[in-house]
Amino acid sequence: xxxxxxxxxxxxxxxxxxxxxxxxxxxxxxxxxxxxxxxxxxxxxxxxxxxxxxxxxxxxxxxxxxxxxxxxxxxxxxxxxxxxxxxxxxxxxxxxxxxxxxxxxxxxxxxxxxxxxxxxxxxxxxxxxxxxxxxxxxxxxxxxxxxxxxxxxxxxxxxxxxxxxxxxxxxxxxxxxxxxxxxxxxxxxxxxxxxxxxxxxxxxxxxxxxxxxxxxxxxxxxxxxxxxxxxxxxxxxxxxxxxxxxxxxxxxxxxxxxxxxxxxxxxxxxxxxxxxxxxxxxxxxxxxxxxxxxxxxxxxxxxxxxxxxxxxxxxxxxxxxxxxxxxxxxxxxxxxxxxxxxxxxxxxxxxxxxxxxxxxxxxxxxxxxxxxxxxxxxxxxxxxxxxxxxxxxxxxxxxxxxxxxxxxxxxxxxxxxxxxxxxxxxxxxxxxxxxxxxxxxxxxxxxxxxxxxxxxxxxxxxxxxxxxxxxxxxxxxxxxxxxxxxxxxxxxxxxxxxxxxxxxxxxxxxxxxxxxxxxxxxxxxxxxxxxxxxxxxxxxxxxxxxxxxxxxxxxxxxxxxxxxxxxxxxxxxxxxxxxxxxxxxxxxxxxxxxxxxxxxxxxxxxxxxxxxxxxxxxxxxxxxxxx
Amino acid sequence: xxxxxxxxxxxxxxxxxxxxxxxxxxxxxxxxxxxxxxxxxxxxxxxxxxxxxxxxxxxxxxxxxxxxxxxxxxxxxxxxxxxxxxxxxxxxxxxxxxxxxxxxxxxxxxxxxxxxxxxxxxxxxxxxxxxxxxxxxxxxxxxxxxxxxxxxxxxxxxxxxxxxxxxxxxxxxxxxxxxxxxxxxxxxxxxxxxxxxxxxxxxxxxxxxxxxxxxxxxxxxxxxxxxxxxx
Numbered sequence: 001x002x003x004x005x006x007x008x009x010x011x012x013x014x015x016x017x018x019x020x021x022x023x024x025x026x027x028x029x030x031x032x033x034x035x036x037x038x039x040x041x042x043x044x045x046x047x048x049x050x051x052x053x054x055x056x057x058x059x060x061x062x063x064x065x066x067x068x069x070x071x072x073x074x075x076x077x078x079x080x081x082x083x084x085x086x087x088x089x090x091x092x093x094x095x096x097x098x099x100x101x102x103x104x105x106x107x108x109x110x111x112x113x114x115x116x117x118x119x120x121x122x123x124x125x126x127x128x129x130x131x132x133x134x135x136x137x138x139x140x141x142x143x144x145x146x147x148x149x150x151x152x153x154x155x156x157x158x159x160x161x162x163x164x165x166x167x168x169x170x171x172x173x174x175x176x177x178x179x180x181x182x183x184x185x186x187x188x189x190x191x192x193x194x195x196x197x198x199x200x201x202x203x204x205x206x207x208x209x210x211x212x213x214x215x216x217x218x219x220x221x222x223x224x225x226x227x228x229x230x231x232x233x234x235x236x237x238x239x240x241x242x243x244x245x246x247x248x249x250x251x252x253x254x255x256x257x258x259x260x261x262x263x264x265x266x267x268x269x270x271x272x273x274x275x276x277x278x279x280x281x282x283x284x285x286x287x288x289x290x291x292x293x294x295x296x297x298x299x300x301x302x303x304x305x306x307x308x309x310x311x312x313x314x315x316x317x318x319x320x321x322x323x324x325x326x327x328x329x330x331x332x333x334x335x336x337x338x339x340x341x342x343x344x345x346x347x348x349x350x351x352x353x354x355x356x357x358x359x360x361x362x363x364x365x366x367x368x369x370x371x372x373x374x375x376x377x378x379x380x381x382x383x384x385x386x387x388x389x390x391x392x393x394x395x396x397x398x399x400x401x402x403x404x405x406x407x408x409x410x411x412x413x414x415x416x417x418x419x420x421x422x423x424x425x426x427x428x429x430x431x432x433x434x435x436x437x438x439x440x441x442x443x444x445x446x447x448x449x450x451x452x453x454x455x456x457x458x459x460x461x462x463x464x465x466x467x468x469x470x471x472x473x474x475x476x477x478x479x480x481x482x483x484x485x486x487x488x489x490x491x492x493x494x495x496x497x498x499x500x501x502x503x504x505x506x507x508x509x510x511x512x513x514x515x516x517x518x519x520x521x522x523x524x525x526x527x528x529x530x531x532x533x534x535x536x537x538x539x540x541x542x543x544x545x546x547x548x549x550x551x552x553x554x555x556x557x558x559x560x561x562x563x564x565x566x567x568x569x570x571x572x573x574x575x576x577x578x579x580x581x582x583x584x585x586x587x588x589x590x591x592x593x594x595x596x597x598x599x600x601x602x603x604x605x606x607x608x609x610x611x612x613x614x615x616x617x618x619x620x621x622x623x624x625x626x627x
Numbered sequence: 628x629x630x631x632x633x634x635x636x637x638x639x640x641x642x643x644x645x646x647x648x649x650x651x652x653x654x655x656x657x658x659x660x661x662x663x664x665x666x667x668x669x670x671x672x673x674x675x676x677x678x679x680x681x682x683x684x685x686x687x688x689x690x691x692x693x694x695x696x697x698x699x700x701x702x703x704x705x706x707x708x709x710x711x712x713x714x715x716x717x718x719x720x721x722x723x724x725x726x727x728x729x730x731x732x733x734x735x736x737x738x739x740x741x742x743x744x745x746x747x748x749x750x751x752x753x754x755x756x757x758x759x760x761x762x763x764x765x766x767x768x769x770x771x772x773x774x775x776x777x778x779x780x781x782x783x784x785x786x787x788x789x790x791x792x793x794x795x796x797x798x799x800x801x802x803x804x805x806x807x808x809x810x811x812x813x814x815x816x817x818x819x820x821x822x823x824x825x826x827x828x829x830x831x832x833x834x835x836x837x838x839x840x841x842x843x844x845x846x847x848x849x850x851x852x853x854x855x856x857x858x
Contacts, residue, residue, distance in 0.1 A: 071741050075772070076682045078643030163685025167640050251663075252640065335741045337772045339828045339835075340680075342647045347835075356833065358650075471833065 001043060001111060002403045002441065004467060006360055009108045011045040014053070014101035014368065014407040014463045016446035020157045021069075021098040025062050029069035029098045030160040034230055036102040037077060038186035041169055042233065044111075044176040045104030048341055049355055050074050051368040052084035052100050053407070053461045054332075057093030059324050066098055069160075071335045076162035077169060080344055081336035082353035084368045088324040089501075091372065094451035099407045101368050101463040105357075106176075115182045118203055119264040122239050123196065124181075126249050126256035127168045127232040129215035130191075133159055135227055164231040164254070171252040172233060180237070180245050187232040193225050193268075193285075195234045196260070200268035200282035207260035210273045221272040236262065294419035301377040304495050304508025311503065313544070313564055314614045320541045320570070321548055321622040325498055328625035345471045350553055351396040351536060352464075356471045363471035365399025367464045369539075370409075372457030374496035374510050374573065379421040381510045381573065383428030383460045388518050390464035391436055392537045392575055395522045398474050398529035399466020401436060406443040406462050411455025413447050421458035429460055435515035436522060438464075466526065473530035477554030478580035482533050482606040484558050485581070485589065486543070488521050489599040490514060490574020492567050498540045499570035511573040521575045524596035528589055534580040542570040544612060546578050548619050551611045558611055560604035569612075580606055631658045632850035635673040637703065637719075639664040639694050643681035644716065644827060651827040652677070655840060657847045664697040674850030675712040676703055678719025680772075680825060690733060690775045691721030700726055709857070712756050712849040713819040714842075717773055720811070720821030729814055729821045730788060731780035736773070737804025743772035745835060748796040748810045748824055755795055755813055756849040757820045760841045766799065767838035769824035776823040777804040778812070788812060796822055 001011045017032025033050060040047045052070050056063040074081045084101070175181045185195040192212070196205050209224045219227075237245050242258065249256045263269075269279040281288075311319065320326050333348045345363055346354035352367040369389040375382020391401040406429060411418040433440055440462075449456045468474060478484070494500045495508030529535045534554060538546035543562070551557050562569065579600075581589060586602075593600035609616045620626075634657040638645045649659040660670045664683075669676065683694035694700070700722075707713045707728055715723040723729040736742055745768050750761040761767070780788070785807055788794050796811035803823075811822030826839030 068740075075741055075774075076641070076643075076685065078681060161685070163641055163682065163687065166643075166682070166685075170640075334744055337643075337741075337743050339743065339770055339772060339825070340643050340647065342650055342828060342831070342834060345833050 003108055004357065007108050008357060009106050009111055010103060010364065010465060011040050011043040011106060012101065012103040012405050012463065012465055013039050013442040014099055014405045014461060015039065015444040016407050016409055017098045017100065018096065018409060018446050018449055021066055022096050024157040025065040026069035027157050027159050029066040030073040031158045031230055032098050032100045033070055033073040034160045034162065034165050035188050036100045037079065037165065037169060038233060040102045040104035041172045042184040042186045043104065044184065045106040046173050047079045047102050047104045047169065048343060049103040049366055050079050050081045050100060051366060051463060052081065053097065053368050053370060054084065055087045055089065055092040055097035055372065055459065057090055058088050062096065066096065067332055067335055073160055073162045073165065075337045077166040078340050080338050080340050082338055082344055082355065083348045083366055086329055086332055087372065089373060089457065091457045094454065095449045095456050097409050097456065097459060099461050101405065103364065103366060103465060110176065117182065119262050121182060121262040122237045122242060122258050123205060123207065123260035123262065124235045124237050124245065124256060125212060125232060125259045126235065126254050128161060128164050128229055129213045129255055130224055130227045130229045130232065131215040132219065132223060132227065133229055135223055158228050158230050160230050167252045167254055168231050168233060171248055171254055174248050175235065175245060180241050180248065181235040182238065183236045185234040187234060189228065191225065191227045196268055197282055197285035199236060199262065201286040204263035204265035204267050204282065205260055206263050206269045206271065208271050211257050211259045213255045213257050221270060221277045225270055294413050295416040296420035296423055297416035298420050299417040301509055302507040305505045307500065307504035310566060313569060313612060316499065316503065316570065317544050317548060317612060317614060318618065318622045320498055320502060320545055321619060323498065323502055326541050326545055328623050330625055346397060346474050351393040352399060354397050354468055354471055354474050361470050361472060363468035365394035365397040365466035365468050367393035368461065369393060370459050370461035372459035373501060373506060375425060375459060376457040377496045377508065378510050379424035379458045380428035381513055382458060383425035384432035384513050384515065385573065386460045386462040387429050387432035388575060389539055390462040391438060391522045392525060394464045394466030395525035396529060396535040396537050396577060397468065398526055399468045400526045401438045401464050401466045401522065404433065404438055404440045404462050404464050406440050406460060408445045409449055409456065409459040409461065410447050411450045418455060425458055425460045432515055435519040470530060475529055475532050475534045478534040478550060478556065478606045480556055480607050482580040483583050483586050484560060484603045484606060485579045485600055486576060486603045487524060487579060487593060487598055487600045488574065488576035490517055492571030492574045494567055494571055497542060497570060497572040499542065499566060513573065518575045520597045524593055524598040525577055528579060528592055531585050531588055532579050532581045535577055537575065537577040542572055543576055544569040548611055550578050551616060552620055552623055552625050556606055557608040557616050558604055558606045559608060560612065562603060631656055632674045632847050632854060633658045633660060633672055634675045634677060634847065634850050635660045635662045635669050636677045636679055637662050637664060637699050639683035639697060641682045641685055642679050644825065645679040648677050648679045648716065648827040651830040651843055652847065654830060655844045655847050657850060662699060664699050666699050667702060669702045669706055672854060674854035675846050676706055678715040678722050680717035680719060683718055683722065691718060691725040694722045695725035704728065707819050710816065710818050711853050712846060714757065714846055715821035716825055716827060717823055720823055721775065723819060723821045728819050729812055730784055731778050731812060733775050734777040734779050735775050736777055741774040742803060745770050746802050746824060747799045749799055751794050751797055752792045754792055755817050755820065757842055757845050758795060759848065760845045767841065768836040769826060769829045769839055770835065771802060771824045773823055778809045779806050791815065795820060
C-alpha cells in the first residue's frame with residue numbers, strides 16, 4: 001500500500017489464475033477476478049479498478065470464454081475493468097495465462113489505526129458456505145504440470161458467485177470503515193488453512209472445523225480446512241464487537257460463524273467436535289517454510305535468423321496492425337464495464353487508463369505489461385522490460401510511477417533452464433526497479449505452467465500505478481498542425497519483436513538495455529505529458545505501429561521524416577515514445593528533455609489522412625478500431 | 628418548501644451504480660436518500676425515486692425479476708400510482724418492466740455479449756418529465772453497459788406506445804437488437820421512465836459526456852414539483 005497524499009492510500013496487487021483457466025476458462029478467469037478483489041478488500045480498501053493480462057494461443061473460443069468470465073465477475077460486482085493486455089502466442093496454446101490486477105483506495109488513517117492483536121480475539125468466517133468445490137485448487141492444479149487428462153481436474157476448479165462476492169465486498173468495506181474488525185483475510189488458495197496461517201504465525205490459532213457452515217454433508221475435517229469455496233473471508237474480531245459485526249453481516253444476508261480464537265501457543269491447531277485433528281507450529285507455514293535452491297542452466301537463444309523476403313514498409317505496417325498481437329482490443333474491452341465508480345477519465349486502449357481521485361483533480365494511471373517473447377530469448381531483458389514498459393505506460397498518461405506489483409508466470413522450476421529463467425528475470429526486474437527508484441509492493445508467483453512437458457515463455461508481468469497531478473491534462477490525441485517528436489535513445493533490435501515473429505522466426509539476442517537511459521526516459525515522459533496533446537510509447541510492433549495507433553486514436557494522419565529501415569520502424573527493446581504538441585510548446589519540451597538527459601528530435605507534423613504512405617482508412621480497417 | 632429536492636435511490640444487494648447516481652444527482656442539486664431494498668416505505672418528503680443500475684440479487688432467475696418483488700417495490704408502486712416521478716436506469720429499467728410499471732421486457736443482447744460503450748440516442752419527445760430540458764430530435768451521447776438491453780414488445784404495443792409518445796429515446800444505430808432501436812420508454816401517465824443508457828455516467832465532460840445531466844436535472848426539477856404538489 002502507498003500513501004497518495006490528501007489522506008488517501010492505494011492498495012494494489014496482481015495475481016495469476018492460470019491453471020484453473022486452462023482447465024475451465026470461464027470460471028477460472030471469473031474466480032481469478034473474485035480472488036484478487038478479496039485480496040484488496042482484506043487490506044481494508046474499496047476496489048476501484050481491475051486490469052487483466054491474458055495470454056492465449058489464439059483468439060479462439062477458449063479465449064472468448066475467459067473474457068466472458070472476467071466480465072461476468074467484474075461487471076456484476078461493480079468494479080470497472082480499465083486495462084490490461086492481450087497476447088496471442090503458440091507458447092500459451094495449452095497453458096493460457098490469466099493474470100488479474102486490482103487497485104483499491106482507502107483513507108490513510110485506516111493504515112495507522114491501532115489494531116488489537118493477541119490471544120482472546122475471535123476468528124470469524126463469513127460469506128459463502130463451504131463445500132467440496134475447489135479442493136486441491138492450489139495443489140492439484142496450480143502446482144503441477146498439466147497433461148491430456150487435465151479435463152478430469154475440472155472439479156478442482158472453483159465456481160464463482162459474483163453476487164455473493166459483491167455483498168462480501170460491501171459488507172467488508174462497511175466492517176472496516178466502522179472499525180468493527182481488527183483485520184481481514186481472504187480465503188484464497190488452500191482456503192481456511194492459508195487464511196489463518198499468517199495470523200497463527202505471530203500468536204497461534206485454534207480453529208473448530210465443525211463450526212464452519214457447510215453446503216454439503218459428510219465433509220471430512222481436512223476437506224473443510226483446505227476447501228477453496230469462493231466468496232469467503234476471515235475476520236479477527238474483538239469479542240465485544242461480535243454483535244455489531246454480526247448485525248452488518250446479517251443485513252447483507254451473509255453466512256457467518258465464529259470458528260476459532262487467537263491463542264498464544266504459536267500453533268495452528270484444528271479440532272473436530274472437540275478432538276484435535278491437526279496441529280502444526282504455524283511458522284512452518286510462513287517464515288520458516290522449506291526453501292529450495294533451484295538448479296540453474298542457461299538456455300541460449302538460437303542465433304538470429306535473417307528475415308528473407310521482408311515486405312515493404314506499408315505492407316508490413318498493415319500486416320502488423322491486423323495481427324492478433326497488435327489489432328484493436330475494443331472487442332475485448334467492450335465486454336467489460338469500464339465506467340462504474342465515475343472515475344474513468346481515460347478508458348482502456350492507449351498505454352494506461354486514468355482514474356480521477358475525486359473530488360481532487362489528481363488521478364491514478366494504471367497499466368499491466370509483460371514481455372514473454374523477449375524473455376524467452378533473454379529473461380533478464382524480458383524482466384527489466386516488463387518493469388520499464390509498465391512504468392513508461394503510466395508515464396505516457398502523465399503519471400509519475402509510484403509503485404509496481406508483479407506476477408511471475410514460469411514453467412516447472414525443477415528444470416534447471418526454468419530455474420535460470422526465473423533467477424534472470426527477477427534480477428532484470430530488480431535492476432530496472434532500482435534504476436527507476438520505484439518499489440514492487442506486492443506480487444504472486446505461478447509456476448509449473450507446462451502442458452505435456454512444454455513450458456510457456458518465461459512471463460514476468462508487471463502492474464504499475466502512477467500519480468497524475470491533473471487529470472484534465474491527460475493527453476487525448478494529436479491535432480492538425482501539432483509537431484511530432486520522438487524521445488528515447490535505447491538500442492533497438494528485431495530479435496523477439498512482433499515484426500520478427502510475423503515475418504521471420506523468433507531468434508537471436510535482444511538489444512542490450514541501458515537501464516539509466518530508460519529510467520531517464522520515464523522520468524521525462526510523465527513530466528512532458530501535461531504539455532502534450534499526445535504521448536504514446538512504442539512497444540509491440542515498434543515505432544511504426546505506435547505512430548499508426550497515435551493517428552488512429554486522433555483520427556488524423558501525419559507527415560513524417562523517418563529512416564525507412566525495419567529496425568528503426570519496427571525494432572523493439574529500447575524505449576521510445578511519440579510526442580505531439582503545439583509548435584509554441586516545443587521549446588519547453590526540448591528544455592525539459594535536455595534537463596532530463598533524454599534525446600528528443602522532431603519527426604514531422606500532424607496533418608493529412610495518411611501515415612507512412614498508408615491511408616488512415618486502410619490502417620483503421622486493418623487495426624479493427626473505430627473512429 | 629425549503630431546501631433541495633429529495634431523491635430516493637433504492638439500493639438492492641447487487642446494485643452497482645447507486646453511488647454514481649447519488650454523486651450525479653447531488654451535483655445537480657438534489658439531496659439523496661439511499662433506501663435499502665428491505666424497507667417497506669420511502670422516506671417522508673421524497674420527490675422522485677431512482678432504481679439504479681447493477682445486478683440486483685445477482686440477476687439470478689431473470690434480470691430484474693427478483694428485485695421487482697422486493698419489499699421496497701410496494702412503496703415504489705404506490706409512489707408511482709400517486710404520480711411520483713420514477714426513473715429506472717439499466718437494471719432499474721429491467722426491474723420496472725418486470726414489475727409491470729413499464730411496458731415491454733428486456734431480453735439478452737442480440738450479440739449475446741455484454742456491451743459497454745458510448746452510444747448516441749435521439750430524443751423522440753421532449754414532452755415528458757424527464758426530457759423537458761431537451762428538444763425533440765436532439766441527439767445525446769450516453770454510455771451503455773449491459774448484457775440484457777434488447778427491449779421487446781409485440782408490434783401492436785410498439786405502435787401504440789409510439790402513437791402516445793411513450794417512446795422517449797431511440798438509439799441511432801442497432802446497439803443490442805432492441806425492437807425499433809428503443810432505448811427508453813415511459814408508462815402511459817408519463818411519470819415512470821426506464822432507459823438502458825446511463826445518464827448518471829454522463830454528467831461530467833471529463834468522464835466522456837455531460838448530456839446525461841439534461842435528464843437527471845429534469846428529474847430533480849420534477850422531484851421539486853412533485854414534493855411541492857403533495858406537501
